Amino acid sequence: RMQARRKKKIExxxxxxxTKKQKFAFQDVSxxxxxxxxxxxxxxxxxxxxxxxxREREREREREEARELREKERxxxxxxxxxxxxxxxxxxxxxxxxxxxxxxxxxxxxxTEEGTCLRATIEFPTIDxxxxxxxEGEEEVLDFAVRVISELRNSRWPSIKESICQVSDGGQxxxxxxxxxxxxxxxxxxxxxxxxxxxxxxxESAFALRFxxxxxxxxxxxxxxxxxxxxxxxxxxxxxxxLQASLEAMLSxxxxxxxxxxxxxxxxxxxxxxxxxxxxxxxxDQNREATVFLxxxxxxILRTILGLESDVGFSEYQSMTRLFEQNRVFYxxxxxxxxxxxxxxxxxxxSNLKKLASKSAGISPIPEKSWALRNVAxxxxxxxxxGQVLQAKAMYEESVRLKEDYFASDSHPGLLEDLLPLxxxxxxxxxxSESVVHWEKVCEIVGDIVDIMDCEGSYDEFCSExxxxxxxxxxxxxxxxxDLTLRWKNRGMSYFDLLSEKQQEAVLERLPQEDVxxxxxxxxxxxxxxxxxxxxxxxxxxxxxxxxxxECYEIPM
Numbered sequence: 001r002m003q004a005r006r007k008k009k010i011e012x013x014x015x016x017x018x019t020k021k022q023k024f025a026f027q028d029v030s031x032x033x034x035x036x037x038x039x040x041x042x043x044x045x046x047x048x049x050x051x052x053x054x055r056e057r058e059r060e061r062e063r064e065e066a067r068e069l070r071e072k073e074r075x076x077x078x079x080x081x082x083x084x085x086x087x088x089x090x091x092x093x094x095x096x097x098x099x100x101x102x103x104x105x106x107x108x109x110x111x112t113e114e115g116t117c118l119r120a121t122i123e124f125p126t127i128d129x130x131x132x133x134x135x136e137g138e139e140e141v142l143d144f145a146v147r148v149i150s151e152l153r154n155s156r157w158p159s160i161k162e163s164i165c166q167v168s169d170g171g172q173x174x175x176x177x178x179x180x181x182x183x184x185x186x187x188x189x190x191x192x193x194x195x196x197x198x199x200x201x202x203x204e205s206a207f208a209l210r211f212x213x214x215x216x217x218x219x220x221x222x223x224x225x226x227x228x229x230x231x232x233x234x235x236x237x238x239x240x241x242x243l244q245a246s247l248e249a250m251l252s253x254x255x256x257x258x259x260x261x262x263x264x265x266x267x268x269x270x271x272x273x274x275x276x277x278x279x280x281x282x283x284x285d286q287n288r289e290a291t292v293f294l295x296x297x298x299x300x301i302l303r304t305i306l307g308l309e310s311d312v313g314f315s316e317y318q319s320m321t322r323l324f325e326q327n328r329v330f331y332x333x334x335x336x337x338x339x340x341x342x343x344x345x346x347x348x349x350x351s352n353l354k355k356l357a358s359k360s361a362g363i364s365p366i367p368e369k370s371w372a373l374r375n376v377a378x379x380x381x382x383x384x385x386x387g388q389v390l391q392a393k394a395m396y397e398e399s400v401r402l403k404e405d406y407f408a409s410d411s412h413p414g415l416l417e418d419l420l421p422l423x424x425x426x427x428x429x430x431x432x433s434e435s436v437v438h439w440e441k442v443c444e445i446v447g448d449i450v451d452i453m454d455c456e457g458s459y460d461e462f463c464s465e466x467x468x469x470x471x472x473x474x475x476x477x478x479x480x481x482x483d484l485t486l487r488w489k490n491r492g493m494s495y496f497d498l499l500s501e502k503q504q505e506a507v508l509e510r511l512p513q514e515d516v517x518x519x520x521x522x523x524x525x526x527x528x529x530x531x532x533x534x535x536x537x538x539x540x541x542x543x544x545x546x547x548x549x550x551e552c553y554e555i556p557m
Contacts, residue, residue, distance in 0.1 A: 070203045100126045100164040101187050103209040107198050120148055120195055127163040131156055145195040146322045149188045153323070157184065178279055179222040183211060185275035186253065189320060193266040196319060217252060224249030225276065232284055237293045239300075246301055249276050268316040270305050274324060277301075281330040295333050302337045314341075343452050347553055349409065366406040367526035370418060373399040381425045389429055396422035403526075411445055413553065416521035419445075427477035439477060439484060446470055446520065450491075453552045461503045462545040464495035468507065469516035469545075510543065519546035524553075 104125055110117045118135035131152065135144040152160075164180065190209045198205070227245040231237060253272040265271070277298050284290035306314060321334040377395035380388045400418045404410050419442050426435035450466055453459040471492045474485040496504060519542035 099211040100167050101183055101211045102126055103187055103191060106206045108204045109200055122191060127167055129160055129163060141198060142319060145192050148195060149192045149323050152188055177222050178225045179218045182272060182275040186271045189271045220252045221249060224252055228280060229283055232280060232290050232294055242297050266316045267310060267313040278324055278327055278330055281327055291329060298333050299337050306341055339451060340455050343448060346448060347452060366402050370399040370402050374421060411448060413445055413449060413524035414526055416445055417525045420517060420521050432478060449549050453549055459548060460495055460498045461507060462548045464499055465507045465510060465545045466516050467492035467495055468511060473517055514543045516545055519543055520549060523550045
């Protein structure tokens with residue numbers, strides 16, 4: 001028994017030793033695994049650190065390359081500007097007289113935390129005058145360009161002109177009188193175009209705007225301007241004589257510039273038009289008869305000029321008109337002609353669409369489908385259920401969408417028959433905020449109709465009737481204090497005040513008896529077979545104002 005106990009004790013000790021060995025073996029494996037994991041983490045962290053350092057080095061290299069590129073661009077711009085100055089001042093160009101209105105300019109852009117900082121420097125090297133300007137805050141480039149040129153023309157021009165006169169006293173030949181003012185404004189317009197054409201790349205750009213007297217005859221420009229002034233101021237004003245004299249005045253400057261330095265001119269090349277007529281309007285400010293004559297002739301000239309312009313040229317003209325806002329009468333004429341041209345384009349589009357519709361009568365299902373949608377929507381709108389009203393609204397809106405696609409326009413007069421019932425339904429259900437959007441579209445279309453009638457002349461009575469009828473409809477739908485109602489009230493009164501007492505009485509007598517907006521919707525509605533309203537049938541139950549509106553749209557082009 002003693003031997004058996006000893007043997008068991010030896011076996012137990014052996015098992016215990018074996019267990020300890022296994023435990024220590026597992027511990028060693030675990031320690032080795034943990035060491036390997038930590039080493040792997042350290043390696044991964046090191047690699048990430050190296051990758052981040054590499055990316056930072058690449059970013060730094062890119063920043064350095066960008067800095068070098070900007071510096072290179074600035075060096076090139078400075079060299080170009082220096083070359084410009086040398087070209088103007090160097091004895092190598094002694095055969096080209098140095099002109100006091102020559103301009104050397106730079107435009108510099110820099111990115112900041114607040115956005116792009118834009119600075120323009122305008123230098124007159126011959127008379128040693130330099131002016132610097134900086135774009136303010138969120139100011140648009142167009143507004144910045146207008147501010148630069150306005151400051152040059154107003155506050156800076158007296159000192160520039162005085163320096164030019166001093167140069168003239170020293171023997172330098174420069175134009176005298178109005179021709180100098182006209183040529184300076186032309187230089188301002190060219191500078192305006194350069195600023196407006198600014199592009200973020202390159203960061204710095206230089207330009208040179210020269211005036212070589214060898215290209216231009218200032219004496220002819222002065223004489224032509226004086227001829228224009230004399231005709232406008234004379235008792236017997238000759239339309240043909242003025243048109244000839246004004247065209248001579250413009251072309252004496254513009255045509256020479258265009259042939260000599262076309263690459264420096266904007267797409268709108270009749271630059272002399274602006275200063276010529278600007279100064280003419282200023283000269284007749286207190287003469288009503290002369291102002292009326294000049295306004296009519298200015299429109300004649302401007303229509304001719306713009307009729308030959310490309311889309312780019314017309315866009316540049318629109319920007320340039322901003323520079324003449326201070327000359328109120330002249331600026332009103334510029335805006336009026338611009339509006340006429342836009343309305344004429346709409347009228348031509350209306351005429352073309354009408355011809356297209358007449359050729360494809362019965363082929364296009366759009367007018368028929370819109371008519372069906374309006375009929376069903378009109379029936380649903382009579383119900384009291386909110387769900388049915390919403391369904392009617394959706395049908396009216398679908399009808400509007402279809403017709404907008406059909407006309408390829410959101411301001412065609414043919415949309416009135418779709419927009420008007422939608423606007424009136426929403427107003428009648430006290431959904432004023434939703435109805436305002438559609439009433440504004442109705443008013444925009446009717447406003448174009450009134451503008452076209454106004455352009456044709458002798459339609460003041462009908463313009464008054466239409467605008468006052470719109471005011472009445474808006475007062476009923478939106479209330480008398482709504483902004484849209486008040487705007488149209490003022491517009492209506494502006495026409496009403498032009499009428500004689502007899503005409504005013506006639507308008508007031510017709511207004512309660514007619515729904516002029518509905519009549520406009522009727523005369524401009526689409527012809528569809530279902531209603532059999534082709535020909536003159538749809539115009540038999542409407543008033544004279546609506547018929548005159550349709551007549552103005554259908555005047556042959």
